[in-house]
Structures are given as C-alpha cells and as structure tokens.
Amino acid sequence: MSLASIAAVLAPPPIAPIRTREDLIDALGRAAELEHAIMAQYLYAAFSLDVTAPGLSPADSEAVRGFVISCLHIARQEMEHLGLVSNLLVAVGAPPNFDRPNLPLPPRFYQVELPLALLPFGDEFLTLAERLEAPCDEPPDHPLGPYYASIAEVYERLRAGFVTLGSPDAPTADTLFLGAAAQQLDNAAFGASPGQIWYGITLIRVKDLASALAAIDLIRVQGEGATPTLLATPVMLGVPADTTSHYARVREMRAAWDALPPAARAAALRPVPANPQSYPHGDVDPRAEVCLFTDQRAVALATLGTRAYELMLLLLTRQYGASDATATDLAMYQGIAFFPLMTMVVRPVGEMLVQLPAGDGRHAAAFTFELDGPIRAYRDRVSFHQQLVERFAHLAAGFAELAATPDVPARMTFVAKNVAYLTERIRAYVAANP
Amino acid sequence: MSITVYHFAGWLQVRLATNPDPPDEPRGISGYTFALPGEPDLDRVLRTHDPVAPRSHGPAIGLAVRAVSVDGVDVPGHPLIGAAVVLHDRPMFESVNEVVMAQGFEALEPFDLGLIQGEFRFRRRDYLDPSQPDLTVYTAPPALLAARRTASFALGTQLMQEATGESDPVAFRAARLAQLQADLPLTKDPVLRAGLTRRISELEITDPNDHRTVSMTFIESRTYQLNGPIDLMDPAGWLAALDQFATFAVGISMGSWDADALSAYAVGTISFPTH
Numbered sequence: 001m002s003l004a005s006i007a008a009v010l011a012p013p014p015i016a017p018i019r020t021r022e023d024l025i026d027a028l029g030r031a032a033e034l035e036h037a038i039m040a041q042y043l044y045a046a047f048s049l050d051v052t053a054p055g056l057s058p059a060d061s062e063a064v065r066g067f068v069i070s071c072l073h074i075a076r077q078e079m080e081h082l083g084l085v086s087n088l089l090v091a092v093g094a095p096p097n098f099d100r101p102n103l104p105l106p107p108r109f110y111q112v113e114l115p116l117a118l119l120p121f122g123d124e125f126l127t128l129a130e131r132l133e134a135p136c137d138e139p140p141d142h143p144l145g146p147y148y149a150s151i152a153e154v155y156e157r158l159r160a161g162f163v164t165l166g167s168p169d170a171p172t173a174d175t176l177f178l179g180a181a182a183q184q185l186d187n188a189a190f191g192a193s194p195g196q197i198w199y200g201i202t203l204i205r206v207k208d209l210a211s212a213l214a215a216i217d218l219i220r221v222q223g224e225g226a227t228p229t230l231l232a233t234p235v236m237l238g239v240p241a242d243t244t245s246h247y248a249r250v251r252e253m254r255a256a257w258d259a260l261p262p263a264a265r266a267a268a269l270r271p272v273p274a275n276p277q278s279y280p281h282g283d284v285d286p287r288a289e290v291c292l293f294t295d296q297r298a299v300a301l302a303t304l305g306t307r308a309y310e311l312m313l314l315l316l317t318r319q320y321g322a323s324d325a326t327a328t329d330l331a332m333y334q335g336i337a338f339f340p341l342m343t344m345v346v347r348p349v350g351e352m353l354v355q356l357p358a359g360d361g362r363h364a365a366a367f368t369f370e371l372d373g374p375i376r377a378y379r380d381r382v383s384f385h386q387q388l389v390e391r392f393a394h395l396a397a398g399f400a401e402l403a404a405t406p407d408v409p410a411r412m413t414f415v416a417k418n419v420a421y422l423t424e425r426i427r428a429y430v431a432a433n434p
Numbered sequence: 435m436s437i438t439v440y441h442f443a444g445w446l447q448v449r450l451a452t453n454p455d456p457p458d459e460p461r462g463i464s465g466y467t468f469a470l471p472g473e474p475d476l477d478r479v480l481r482t483h484d485p486v487a488p489r490s491h492g493p494a495i496g497l498a499v500r501a502v503s504v505d506g507v508d509v510p511g512h513p514l515i516g517a518a519v520v521l522h523d524r525p526m527f528e529s530v531n532e533v534v535m536a537q538g539f540e541a542l543e544p545f546d547l548g549l550i551q552g553e554f555r556f557r558r559r560d561y562l563d564p565s566q567p568d569l570t571v572y573t574a575p576p577a578l579l580a581a582r583r584t585a586s587f588a589l590g591t592q593l594m595q596e597a598t599g600e601s602d603p604v605a606f607r608a609a610r611l612a613q614l615q616a617d618l619p620l621t622k623d624p625v626l627r628a629g630l631t632r633r634i635s636e637l638e639i640t641d642p643n644d645h646r647t648v649s650m651t652f653i654e655s656r657t658y659q660l661n662g663p664i665d666l667m668d669p670a671g672w673l674a675a676l677d678q679f680a681t682f683a684v685g686i687s688m689g690s691w692d693a694d695a696l697s698a699y700a701v702g703t704i705s706f707p708t709h
Binding site: 198 | 458460533538625628632644
C-alpha cells in the first residue's frame with residue numbers, strides 16, 4: 001500500500017450533506033455555539049483595549065476607539081446571528097441552543113479548521129478573526145472536505161440542507177417548518193420596526209424556505225461580505241446589503257493596527273491574558289495557554305459576571321419556541337435581557353474586571369465568558385420566575401458585598417445599585433403575575 | 435383668576451452616551467454619540483445655556499421666552515419676553531438603560547425651572563413628592579415615578595422643521611457632513627482633526643432607518659407641576675399678581691435631536707395662575 005493510499009484511508013471522511021431534520025438540527029446547534037463563541041472573542045478583544053490610555057495621541061486614540069466600535073459592532077451582529085440561528089432552530093421544531101463549551105477550544109472542535117480562544121486585541125486575534133470570517137465564493141452544492149475552512153462553509157452546508165429539505169419538490173417540504181408559528185424574535189425585540197436597523201441588528205422571523213434562506217444569507221453577507229455567488233442567489237433580493245462585512249472590518253482593523261506606531265499599540269493594550277478563568281475547567285483545550293485568577297476580587301467579580309451572563313442566556317432561552325410564558329412575561333424577559341442586563345451588568349463587569357489584577361503578577365483580570373453548567377430551557381413559568389427572583393437576589397447580594405470591599409472600581413457601587421433595583425422590579429413583577 | 439402663559443423655545447445641549455452604551459460611559463463607544471478628543475467626558479447633563487465644548491456648525495444653545503399670553507390673548511412687549519429659561523441642578527434623562535424607566539419615556543430629573551431677565555429671578559422645582567424632597571428615580575415608588583414622570587413619545591418632523599427649516603433628517607445630516615468635509619483640509623490641529631474625522635465618519639452613515647437619522651424625528655413630551663418653594667426676585671413687580679399657593683404647570687417637548695452636535699430643540703409653556 002502506498003503512502004498516498006494509506007493517507008487516504010486515514011483521512012477523515014468529507015463532511016456529509018444535510019439529508020434529514022436531525023442533521024439540520026445538529027448543524028444548527030453547532031452553528032449557534034460557534035456564533036456564541038465568536039461573539040465572546042470579539043467582546044473580549046474590545047475589553048482588552050484602552051481608548052483613554054495616556055500614551056495615545058488624539059488620532060491614535062480615535063483609531064483605538066474605532067477598533068472597539070468595530071469589535072462591539074461585530075459582536076452585536078454575532079449575537080444577531082445567534083438569534084437568527086435560534087429562529088431557524090425553532091422554525092424546524094427544535095429548542096434554541098444558548099449553551100456552549102468553555103473557551104479555549106482546539107482546532108476542529110466543530111469541524112472548523114480553526115481554534116476558538118479569548119485573545120486580547122492584536123495580531124493573533126486579528127489573524128484568527130480574519131480566517132474565521134474569510135469568504136467562500138463556491139456554489140452552494142460544492143463538495144466539502146473533512147473540515148470547514150471558515151464559518152462561511154458552515155452556512156453553505158446549512159443553506160444547501162434547507163434547500164434539500166424545504167424545496168417544493170422535496171418530500172419533507174410540507175413538514176419542515178413545524179415551528180413556523182412558535183415564538184421567535186425579530187427587530188421589534190429592540191424597539192425597532194421591521195424596516196429599522198437599530199444597533200446594527202436585523203432579526204428575521206423564519207416561517208418558510210424563503211425566510212430561512214434569507215436569514216442564512218444575511219448571516220453570510222454580514223460575515224464574509226457580499227460575494228458574487230451570494231448576490232446571485234434569488235432570495236438575496238430581500239436581504240439588506242451590508243457593505244461593511246465582518247471580514248472587511250477585520251481587514252480594516254488589521255491595516256489600521258499595522259499603521260499604528262509600536263508605542264501606541266503597546267499603550268492601547270491592557271495587560272489582559274489569553275483565556276482567563278476563575279477556576280479550572282475540564283472542557284477546554286488542555287494544550288492552550290490559560291490564566292487562572294488568584295486575586296480574590298477578580299475571582300468574585302468574574303463569578304458574578306458569569307452568573308449575570310447565565311441569567312441573560314436563560315432569559316433569552318425562555319423567549320424562543322413553545323412555552324407557557326404569557327405575552328406579559330415575554331415583554332418582561334425582553335425588558336431585562338438586552339437592556340439592562342447586557343448593557344448595565346455584563347458589560348460593566350467586563351470593563352471593571354480589566355481594572356483588577358489577575359493575581360499572577362503579570363496580567364489584569366478580564367471577563368471569562370465561563371458557563372458553569374448547561375443553559376437549559378425552563379418550561380414552567382412559575383418555577384422559572386421563582387428562580388429568577390432567587391438568582392437576581394443572589395446577584396444583588398454579591399454586588400453589594402463586592403462594592404463594600406476595599407480597592408474595587410468605584411463603578412461597582414453603581415452596578416450594585418442597579419442590580420438591587422432590578423431585583424425589586426422582578427420581585428414585584430412575579431408577585432403581581434402569579 | 436387668570437392664567438399667564440410663557441411660551442419658550444430654543445436649543446439645549448445634552449452630552450450623553452447613547453444606547454447600547456451604558457449611561458455612565460464617559461467617551462461613547464457602542465452608541466452614536468461621542469466625546470471627541472480634547473472634549474471633557476460625557477456627563478448627561480441637560481444644559482439650557484452655557485454649553486460645554488460646543489461643536490462647529492452646531493446650533494446656538496439657549497432656551498428663552500418667546501411670547502406671553504394672558505387667558506389666551508397675546509401680550510406683545512411683555513417684559514419677560516426674551517427671559518432665559520433655565521433648568522437648574524443638572525437635570526438628566528434617567529432611564530439608566532431601562533433599569534428605572536423605558537427609553538424614550540424616561541424621567542428628566544430633577545426638574546427645577548428658572549426664569550432670568552436682568553435683575554428678575556424666578557425659580558421653582560417639581561418634587562416627585564413635596565413631603566419627601568430627597569426622592570430620586572431610584573427611591574421613589576415606581577407607581578409614583580410612572581405617574582409623575584412618564585414622557586409621551588412620538589415621531590414627527592414638526593419640531594425639526596421649526597428648529598432648522600428642514601424636515602428631512604437625511605438632508606440635514608448631509609448638509610452638516612458637507613460642512614465638516616469642507617473644514618477638514620483647513621484643519622491642521624491634530625486634536626481638532628481627530629474630532630472632525632470622527633464626526634464625519636458618523637455622518638457618513640446615511641441609512642434613513644438608522645438610529646442616528648430616525649432619532650431626529652423623535653419627539654418626547656413631558657409635563658410638570660412646579661410644587662416646591664418659590665424663589666422670586668421681582669424688583670419691577672412683573673409677577674406681582676402671582677398666586678404663590680398654586681402649583682404651576684409646565685409642558686415641554688424636545689425633538690430635532692442633532693446627534694452630531696449633541697443638541698436638541700425644545701418648545702414649551704409655563705403657566706402662572708394670577709389673581
């Protein structure tokens with residue numbers, strides 16, 4: 001047997017096309033986890049930059065602010081992609097998936113060639129982001145290798161799968177969109193009308209093949225850009241074009257980063273580590289470099305950040321698919337999860353953590369994006385609401401205790417006050433809506 | 435009893451971070467408003483006069499009485515026409531990213547209104563509860579806060595038309611963009627150049643459905659009842675017949691939000707019951 005034939009035998013098989021609903025649900029579930037992890041990567045990079053660093057000239061400071069703006073913009077659109085994938089999951093009869101493993105993950109974890117890791121802004125982060133967002137202008141039915149080269153190929157396979165299962169002549173066409181009428185999120189969740197694009201976010205309800213393909217194409221246009229093949233597809237006519245794709249933005253950031261003087265690059269970066277953890281995790285890449293916090297303030301704040309982040313994900317999970325949530329409940333979940341939990345708790349925790357030491361004598365702490373356990377779907381509203389009150393009360397107590405600790409950022413008091421207020425709001429809501 | 439109504443109008447400055455930035459974001463990152471290089475941090479204070487770091491080509495800040503009527507009849511030449519309308523004590527929009535109230539409907543708090551014309555001074559505050567003057571948006575009972583401070587919200591171009599003569603937000607922003615682009619090659623100071631560049635990059639976002647553009651048509655209206663102690667210095671007796679035991683109604687509508695200049699246009703009325 002020749003070396004070539006041995007290699008051929010040992011090589012993993014190519015990724016198979018999607019042929020069944022379960023294939024589709026599994027692929028969508030992995031896409032959700034990928035989007036979720038990539039969102040965390042961009043947020044992490046944004047938190048690592050210091051726009052007001054004293055060593056920056058006005059022009060350099062604006063360049064750094066531009067990096068943060070771009071990273072947060074892309075992160076919001078990764079959240080949107082997670083939302084769109086959730087709509088797709090619900091539409092084909094599955095629950096949403098807001099769970100994911102902890103980071104870092106090794107290459108090929110999701111059959112994507114690349115690793116997933118929390119990296120500070122800089123060359124390594126930009127290289128990883130550029131490869132993940134890289135366009136693929138192959139026709140939708142081109143054969144895949146054993147691994148996806150970039151996220152674009154993940155969606156190519158999904159798109160082809162929807163076409164296979166949902167085209168009018170397919171035997172599954174009539175039953176594919178079992179969950180078309182179930183609860184999904186669209187632009188109204190952010191207070192916008194369907195035509196308004198607020199915060200760079202466009203959410204499309206999925207009810208049939210055309211809307212499913214439009215959702216996938218929107219993800220691809222925003223991510224990799226409007227490639228000729230994508231623009232030639234019929235449903236793209238209904239998708240708002242995005243001329244500032246993630247790929248284009250990452251390349252712009254790369255050029256601007258390379259143009260900064262070395263001293264400005266050094267000044268702009270906070271000393272955050274790669275892959276911070278508040279405690280060791282068994283589900284991460286054992287070969288990757290991690291930074292375990294030992295400073296007790298950092299551990300305490302990272303833990304509170306994780307709790308707030310999990311709470312946000314639980315609230316998001318309750319907003320999708322069939323459940324016993326009333327319309328008032330859904331409005332309450334939406335009124336808590338995005339604003340203010342995301343913007344008034346999770347983000348400030350990220351911004352405060354970088355002001356604390358990690359404890360290793362070298363690094364600052366940073367948001368860990370850890371998940372302590374699976375993000376489950378709670379189906380009973382009474383039980384969920386009781387747990388919501390308990391979780392908020394624990395958060396409020398934790399922030400109050402930390403705010404009273406010496407040498408923590410002054411902003412902790414503001415966050416503690418807001419979490420306490422939210423806790424009472426939730427308590428009052430639950431009492432008034434048994 | 436008669437009602438004297440003072441009609442006021444003018445531009446305000448509000449240097450605030452916009453959603454999804456948290457309200458205490460000092461420089462502006464993920465929203466569409468920013469503290470530019472060389473400018474102090476954003477502070478959310480609504481200023482009716484004496485703007486901080488006013489921007490080129492922005493409107494002149496100043497809220498003033500434009501007309502006076504008594505029981506619906508105009509009083510041309512009234513001595514308080516032209517009086518400065520002042521909001522004291524650093525009022526701020528207090529949604530706190532929906533912690534306390536919904537965006538667009540949130541409290542403007544505190545509301546402590548003054549009139550100044552020469553030696554004349556009037557000042558009176560609307561307390562959420564006069565018996566508990568220290569109440570804040572955090573400590574007031576939510577039902578009281580909602581009842582006394584919820585704004586009404588509408589979309590429309592009438593305030594923008596009145597303030598700028600333009601009713602198309604896209605055209606307004608395009609005109610400002612052209613002004614700044616013309617200024618850029620003439621601007622050598624690196625701090626000013628960096629600021630101009632940021633403003634230009636924001637104005638280059640021309641999508642009519644984007645927050646930056648749509649927000650020019652936001653109109654938020656609020657009503658108040660001035661119920662605190664009256665602080666009056668009235669040497670000429672212009673308010674001699676004022677019923678000092680009554681509460682005074684104030685209505686104020688704000689719109690034409692110019693995110694580039696961090697300014698909004700306001701119109702409103704102050705109603706004084708007189709004997």
